[in-house]
Amino acid sequence: MLIGLFETLRTHRVPVSLREWLDLMAALDRDFAFADPQEFFHLARTTLVKDERHFDRFERAFAAYFDGVAKIDPTLLAQIPEDWLRQSFQRLLSEEEKAKLQALGGLDKLLEEFRKRLEEQKERHAGGSRWIGTGGTSPFGAGGTNPMGMRVGPNGGGRSAVKVWDQRNYRALDGDADLSPRNFKLALRRLRRFAREGAAEEFDLDATIDATAREAMLDVKFRPERHNAIKVLLLLDIGGSMDDHIKVCEALFGAAKAEFKRLEHFYFHNFIYSSVWRNDSLRMSERIATSDLLRRYNADYKVIFVGDAAMAPYEITHVGGGIDDFGGSEEPGEAWFRRIMAHFRKVVWLNPTPRNQWGYTMSNQMIRELVDEHMYPLTPDGLTEATRWLAK
Amino acid sequence: MKFDGTERYVATNELKLAVNAAIALQRPLLIKGEPGTGKTLLAEEIALALDAPLHTWHIKSTTKAHQGLYEYDAVSRLRDSQLGDPRVADVRHYIKRGKLWQAFDEDRRAVLLIDEIDKADLEFPNDLLHELDRMEFHVYETGETVRAKQRPIIVITSNNEKELPDAFLRRCFFHYIAFPDRPTLQRIVDVHYPGIAQDLAARALDMFFELREVPALKKKPSTSELIDWLKLLLADHIPASALAERDPAKAIPPLYGALIKHEQDVQLLERLAFMHRRAGRG
Ligand SMILES: Nc1ncnc2c1ncn2[C@@H]1O[C@H](COP(=O)(O)OP(=O)(O)OP(=O)(O)O)[C@@H](O)[C@H]1O
Ligand SMILES: [Mg+2]
Numbered sequence: 139m140l141i142g143l144f145e146t147l148r149t150h151r152v153p154v155s156l157r158e159w160l161d162l163m164a165a166l167d168r169d170f171a172f173a174d175p176q177e178f179f180h181l182a183r184t185t186l187v188k189d190e191r192h193f194d195r196f197e198r199a200f201a202a203y204f205d206g207v208a209k210i211d212p213t214l215l216a217q218i219p220e221d222w223l224r225q226s227f228q229r230l231l232s233e234e235e236k237a238k239l240q241a242l243g244g245l246d247k248l249l250e251e252f253r254k255r256l257e258e259q260k261e262r263h264a265g266g267s268r269w270i271g272t273g274g275t276s277p278f279g280a281g282g283t284n285p286m287g288m289r290v291g292p293n294g295g296g297r298s299a300v301k302v303w304d305q306r307n308y309r310a311l312d313g314d315a316d317l318s319p320r321n322f323k324l325a326l327r328r329l330r331r332f333a334r335e336g337a338a339e340e341f342d343l344d345a346t347i348d349a350t351a352r353e354a355m356l357d358v359k360f361r362p363e364r365h366n367a368i369k370v371l372l373l374l375d376i377g378g379s380m381d382d383h384i385k386v387c388e389a390l391f392g393a394a395k396a397e398f399k400r401l402e403h404f405y406f407h408n409f410i411y412s413s414v415w416r417n418d419s420l421r422m423s424e425r426i427a428t429s430d431l432l433r434r435y436n437a438d439y440k441v442i443f444v445g446d447a448a449m450a451p452y453e454i455t456h457v458g459g460g461i462d463d464f465g466g467s468e469e470p471g472e473a474w475f476r477r478i479m480a481h482f483r484k485v486v487w488l489n490p491t492p493r494n495q496w497g498y499t500m501s502n503q504m505i506r507e508l509v510d511e512h513m514y515p516l517t518p519d520g521l522t523e524a525t526r527w528l529a530k
Numbered sequence: 531m532k533f534d535g536t537e538r539y540v541a542t543n544e545l546k547l548a549v550n551a552a553i554a555l556q557r558p559l560l561i562k563g564e565p566g567t568g569k570t571l572l573a574e575e576i577a578l579a580l581d582a583p584l585h586t587w588h589i590k591s592t593t594k595a596h597q598g599l600y601e602y603d604a605v606s607r608l609r610d611s612q613l614g615d616p617r618v619a620d621v622r623h624y625i626k627r628g629k630l631w632q633a634f635d636e637d638r639r640a641v642l643l644i645d646e647i648d649k650a651d652l653e654f655p656n657d658l659l660h661e662l663d664r665m666e667f668h669v670y671e672t673g674e675t676v677r678a679k680q681r682p683i684i685v686i687t688s689n690n691e692k693e694l695p696d697a698f699l700r701r702c703f704f705h706y707i708a709f710p711d712r713p714t715l716q717r718i719v720d721v722h723y724p725g726i727a728q729d730l731a732a733r734a735l736d737m738f739f740e741l742r743e744v745p746a747l748k749k750k751p752s753t754s755e756l757i758d759w760l761k762l763l764l765a766d767h768i769p770a771s772a773l774a775e776r777d778p779a780k781a782i783p784p785l786y787g788a789l790i791k792h793e794q795d796v797q798l799l800e801r802l803a804f805m806h807r808r809a810g811r812g
Contacts, residue, residue: 157700165551177547184548188699190562190706331692351604 375445563707595657
């Protein structure tokens with residue numbers, strides 16, 4: 139029963155486990171969300187989704203599932219909420235009501251009617267604020283005289299069943315969304331958490347006294363120092379179509395700057411060659427040799443590249459391939475990149491283009507190989523993944 | 531017994547559903563939402579509505595999971611033993627019961643509120659998994675096992691400062707209190723101030739929602755601030771006409787101190803109002 143929904147949720151990347159699914163089944167068994175799709179929606183969300191960042195995905199999955207079943211084959215719809223509707227009905231109706239229902243053509247007739255209404259409603263969807271009619275003697279009217287007063291959707295108060303999951307109220311909370319001013323805070327929180335990790339240990343007086351008293355002998359305790367240890371070298375691709383994203387990212391790290399022990403940032407154009415820039419104007423005079431970076435910053439610095447990794451393959455592989463490689467260097471960008479990989483212990487690449495488009499550019503694949511597959515999308519979730527690895 | 535909101539607490543249908551499902555299926559209910567949207571109050575109101583004793587465990591950054599079970603005051607015992615106090619013989623004198631133990635020990639089903647769980651360190655929730663699942667724990671010092679007489683209703687709040695571990699989340703039901711829409715907020719105002727003049731309430735709400743829209747505010751005022759602000763307006767007999775200008779960027783609301791707490795936000799509003807006045811003159 140309803141197992142299709144479970145699968146749809148998984149394909150929409152809502153992390154649901156069997157345990158939670160069984161919780162939902164148990165709640166349905168207890169007559170929660172009885173015959174009310176809207177309540178069912180909320181019950182499913184409360185039992186299956188544990189993070190508001192996944193609400194948007196959940197809503198889309200829910201819509202896809204219910205639209206899907208309604209569209210493909212109306213009889214499928216009967217299979218899904220029907221099992222559950224049917225059971226609930228049988229339990230709820232008095233004998234007298236059941237007899238009346240029989241007179242009206244029985245439960246099957248009613249469910250068929252239900253599906254028809256649903257179809258009609260879909261056609262009028264544009265302006266429709268009601269899913270199933272709530273009026274007078276309709277079998278679906280909430281307070282109607284029909285013994286089958288089946289409550290589907292709004293109970294008068296202007297609530298709309300379908301609308302609940304079509305509103306996408308939680309889009310801005312999705313950790314998978316682009317870094318925008320709206321989810322900036324979320325991303326910042328993740329970054330700060332990262333900055334605070336990896337602290338050294340300090341002597342813990344209270345714990346030592348406690349442990350010593352317990353054991354009746356000296357037992358020295360340590361605790362993680364409150365102080366930050368992480369050092370970051372940020373390298374930003376500037377001067378292309380991704381500038382807006384890069385700026386957001388720069389602002390993000392800027393906002394978290396105080397939390398890091400050190401945060402240094404430089405700019406490059408498309409790919410890394412013999413030099414980088416100190417500021418985003420890309421002026422000749424403001425350059426610093428890449429070899430100096432390697433000398434100046436030790437292997438502990440976490441290196442974070444930010445860029446779309448989209449360019450012609452020769453810009454990576456050929457000597458003089460980079461349009462901005464004025465250094466007259468004898469080496470291709472690739473060689474410089476490998477040098478960075480060899481020098482620093484942790485290197486990641488954050489990419490503002492959505493992950494599902496990465497496969498389309500050759501250069502993206504090449505860079506992913508160069509960076510040992512540590513390329514992550516520039517989203518709050520991507521940032522979490524990246525920092526999790528960096529902090530290891 | 532079902533939770534259906536209370537006279538003092540406005541619960542949306544979704545929230546009621548979440549609470550009742552969590553109670554029926556005996557799952558901890560995790561509540562998140564903007565500050566001041568009634569997360570903490572919810573647990574209190576559930577206790578009130580179900581006539582259940584409430585135990586509140588406030589979590590701080592230094593709180594450890596075992597403190598919810600019990601604490602063994604080894605230092606006092608060591609001191610007593612040096613002073614030759616006979617109490618030393620019985621270790622139970624030095625065991626201090628935590629909130630979980632207190633809730634387990636109630637004859638009636640209790641409500642246990644674990645407030646602001648995200649303040650504690652990352653491992654904290656994981657350290658409670660076993661106790662929350664089995665509703666029992668072991669006291670090493672005395673060798674006894676403490677079991678819940680009645681499984682308490684557990685409400686957990688978080689302000690999202692830290693992520694909670696998956697294993698912990700899988701055991702909870704979850705509800706996110708969305709910021710109330712206008713009709714809901716109107717109802718909340720009505721439960722707090724039943725006799726409030728409707729034009730005053732309406733204007734105050736207009737202003738409040740406008741204020742939340744002012745860009746770059748460090749802290750948007752929330753339900754609790756609105757309630758405090760109305761209290762001041764009522765106490766000072768501020769007439770609705772004093773709230774004629776609904777745009778907070780043009781005129782700072784009277785008694786704004788209850789709504790805007792951040793010094794920077796106050797300055798922002800003052801600047802906006804100043805610019806507006808100057809534009810009006812020029
Ligand atoms: N639904 C509601 N019904 C009635 N009063 C409410 C409601 N929501 C909020 N309030 C008012 O807001 C005040 C603050 O609520 P509460 O302290 O529970 O918020 P909170 O979400 O726990 O905030 P924080 O995240 O800051 O701890 C309450 O004391 C009450 O006056
Ligand atoms: Mg609170």
